[in-house]
Amino acid sequence: MSIYAKDNQLPSSCSITIFSVVLTTGSTQTDFGPQLKSLNKERFTVVGWDPRGYGRSRPPQRDFPPDFFERDAKDAVALMETLGFGRFSLLGWSDGGITALIAAATKPQLIDKMVVWGSNAFVSQDDLKLYNMVRDVSKWSERMRRPMEEVYGAEAFAKTWESWVDGIAQFAHRPEGSICVEHLPLISCPTLIIHGEKDPMVPSFHPHYLHKHIKGSRLHLMPEGKHNLHLRYAEEFNKLVEDFLEESPDYFSTPNN
Numbered sequence: 010m011s012i013y014a015k016d017n018q019l020p021s022s023c024s025i026t027i028f029s030v031v032l033t034t035g036s037t038q039t040d041f042g043p044q045l046k047s048l049n050k051e052r053f054t055v056v057g058w059d060p061r062g063y064g065r066s067r068p069p070q071r072d073f074p075p076d077f078f079e080r081d082a083k084d085a086v087a088l089m090e091t092l093g094f095g096r097f098s099l100l101g102w103s104d105g106g107i108t109a110l111i112a113a114a115t116k117p118q119l120i121d122k123m124v125v126w127g128s129n130a131f132v133s134q135d136d137l138k139l140y141n142m143v144r145d146v147s148k149w150s151e152r153m154r155r156p157m158e159e160v161y162g163a164e165a166f167a168k169t170w171e172s173w174v175d176g177i178a179q180f181a182h183r184p185e186g187s188i189c190v191e192h193l194p195l196i197s198c199p200t201l202i203i204h205g206e207k208d209p210m211v212p213s214f215h216p217h218y219l220h221k222h223i224k225g226s227r228l229h230l231m232p233e234g235k236h237n238l239h240l241r242y243a244e245e246f247n248k249l250v251e252d253f254l255e256e257s258p259d260y261f262s263t264p265n266n
Contacts, residue, residue, distance in 0.1 A: 044241035073176025082111040103127040123259035126203035129215040131186040193222040200226040201253045205234020
């Protein structure tokens with residue numbers, strides 16, 4: 010698995026691990042550039058990670074068994090432990106947010122804080138319609154498709170994306186369409202949920218559901234934000250993240266601020 014770090018800082022209590030299991034099957038380098046470049050290196054050790062089958066963590070080819078999110082969460086935690094991080098915070102976008110939710114629920118003793126955006130805990134019938142609408146990457150704009158084709162090649166990207174659509178669709182057949190619904194009550198770390206109100210891929214009921222079911226969580230809405238809000242509004246996003254991570258834990262003593 011590939012690890013990206015902008016500096017060679019030693020592990021510290023202020024470390025951030027970035028999960029880059031993104032909806033567009035990108036990589037840490039393509040999808041977290043402004044965060045790797047601009048988050049405060051004097052305060053944080055930033056670790057970017059490509060899960061198996063994505064980005065530079067290939068081979069193997071990406072696959073989507075029923076437990077692929079749990080597998081990614083286990084891999085991520087094992088990586089950070091191997092690197093010597095005793096405790097760390099999580100940033101997770103889209104599928105990476107789901108991975109972060111599971112990691113925070115299953116390894117609470119390791120997680121300080123968590124930020125997730127563009128993520129969902131279940132798959133609804135409305136979600137399935139959205140996924141199937143974008144299944145054929147040949148219908149995407151060149152601007153959206155080109156960065157992924159540069160990472161994977163056109164044929165491999167199209168195949169991986171179709172496999173992702175099938176992989177995420179399998180959760181719709183579970184009770185409540187659950188991806189990680191049962192994990193949410195187990196999350197105990199301070200959690201910031203960010204949502205772009207113009208996100209075409211994640212309807213607004215998803216962040217509100219997370220906010221309702223993660224004790225003590227905070228929801229921040231960005232009226233003009235879309236799915237890639239951390240790229241389009243990088244300066245605002247980075248400030249939100251830094252302020253949250255540096256906040257006193259006392260703020261979170263009251264539930265669902």
